[in-house]
Structures are given as structure tokens and as C-alpha cells.
Amino acid sequence: MNVTLRTPRFVLRPAQTGDAEAIARYLNDFAVAGNLARVPFPYHLSDAKAWLRTRVPNLPVEETNFSIDLPGEGLAGHVGFHRGPLGPIIGYWLGQPFWNRGIMTEAVSACLDWFFAASTEPTLYSGVFHFNAASLAIQLKLGFTETGRSTLLCLARGAEVEHIDTKLTRSVWKARDK
Template identity: 60%
Template structure:
């Protein structure tokens, strides 16, 4: 689906072939690729071009990817949705120079809100390899809860790795939205 989202600091836009050099440069880093299941390492320009050729503007919401762009810097990561065994899954990564600044929490929240607001899905799935504490923290912040463990092939590592599976139900998302609205309303009343 062709959509653009804007957050306080970021623009989430559809990928274009011109993203290939920066995409390959940021993903050709084991610290990033080693946390992902479907990304090889080393990650070459040809890998980025192959992935970018898969994007279609007419894809359904459940198969949409967004480039996470920091104005003035360009592409800093990807957040996207795809079909998997449990249903629609959100996945994401951020280039290492941009870690620990809240960018992925902001981007993932925008993607989750867009997906839940665009579809009538009962749930959205996610997860992370057991050692990826930062990703699991983002998921908890967004209302995802652990629903079990599995093993997934990590292409960069060339092995099966224990994966913590998470899920965000529509009920949990709606509750998070209501709490955010109440907090904003309360802050506005205090500022009057």
C-alpha cells in the first residue's frame, strides 16, 4: 500500500531504488544483520536492489514496508509488515549510528497505529531473538506481550536461534490509544 506517515522527528515513506546504497551500507553490519532473521551478512548492494524490486505500491497493508527517514540524514532504517505463520508480523531495524535515540520506538508506533487503523486485524505479531533486549523493550512499550518461544533461522548467523514471540491484540492497542489520548488531554488542561 502506498502511504506516507509523519511523526515528531521522522518520515515513514515507501522505499525507492535510490535507497539501495544507503540501505546496503547500514545493513552490511553484523551488529544489525545478526539481530534479523531474513537478512544475509554480508549485505551487498545487489541484496538491497533485489529487495527494493519486490516492493509494489498496490500491496495490501499487511505487506507494506516503510523507509524510516530522518530529515536531513535520509534513510536510517526500515519498519514493515509481512505475512508469517502466526499472521501479520511487524519487523524493523535501525542503522547502528541511530541506536539509543528513540527513533525505532517512534517509527514502530507509527507503523502499528497505521496498520491497526487501516485494517480490522484482531492482532499484530512480532518478536525478537532472545538476546535482542532493545527490540523486546520497544515491543513491550507498544503493548506487545510474550506469547511463547520458537526457533528461527538467522541468515546472518547461519543458524537457528531461539526467538521470543510477541503479540499485540486490538484490545491492547485500543487501550494504549485511549491512555495516550487521556494523557494528552490532561496535559492540555494543565497548560491552560
């Protein structure tokens, strides 16, 4: 789907070919890539360009992605959905210069509103590597609950890593206090 969302501070928009350099710059940082399952390290401009070629128009809700575009600063990170074995999964990353500004909580919240309005899925899955306390705090703040622990391949680390599995149900999201 080609969707653009607006929050009080920024725009969430489809990724564009012009984002390649910023994506490569921020994901070629082990502090970012080492927290993500599906991102190699080092991360090259060619990796960003290859990924951007997969962002074709009119993908289903469960494969929609949003680039976080800050006024005056440009691309800062990304929130995206992909299909998983139990159902749709949400993942996200933020370039290190943008950490600790509340950007990701705002971005994920807007994307969750959109996802539950645009789909009929009852549950959205996610999780974090066991050492990623900041990302887990975002999920818990937004209503995700821990469902267990597993191991997940982290491409950047080249190893299976302990993973805290989480989920968010439509009913919990709709019932939250805004």
C-alpha cells in the same frame, strides 16, 4: 499500499530505488543483520536492489513497508509488515548510527497506529532473538506480550536461534495510554 506517515521528528515513506546504498550500508553490519531473521550477511548492494524490486505499488496492508527518513540525515532504517503462519508480522531495523535516540519506538508506534486503522486484523505478531534486549524493550513498551519461545532461522548467523515470540492485539493497542 503507497502510504507516507509523519511523526514529530521524521517521515515514514515507501522505499525508493535511491535507498539501495543506505540499505546495503546499514544491513552490511553484523550488529544489525545478526538481529534479523530474513537478512543475509554479508549484505550487498545487489541484495538491497533485489529487495527494492519487490516493493511494488499497492501491496496489501500486511505487506506494506516504511523507510525511516530523517530530515538532514536520510534513510535510517525500516519498519515493515509481512504475512506469517499465524497472521501478519511486524519487523524493523535501524542503522547503528541512529541507535539510542528513540527513533524506533516512535516509528513502530506510528506504523502500529496506521496498521490497526488500515486493517481488520485482530492481532499482530512479532518477536526478537533472545539476545536482543533493546528490541524486546520497544515491543513491551508498546504493549506487545510474550507468548512463548521458539527457534527461528537467522540468515546472517546461518543457524536456528532462540526467539522470544510476541503479539499485540488490536484491543490492547487501542486501550493504551498515549
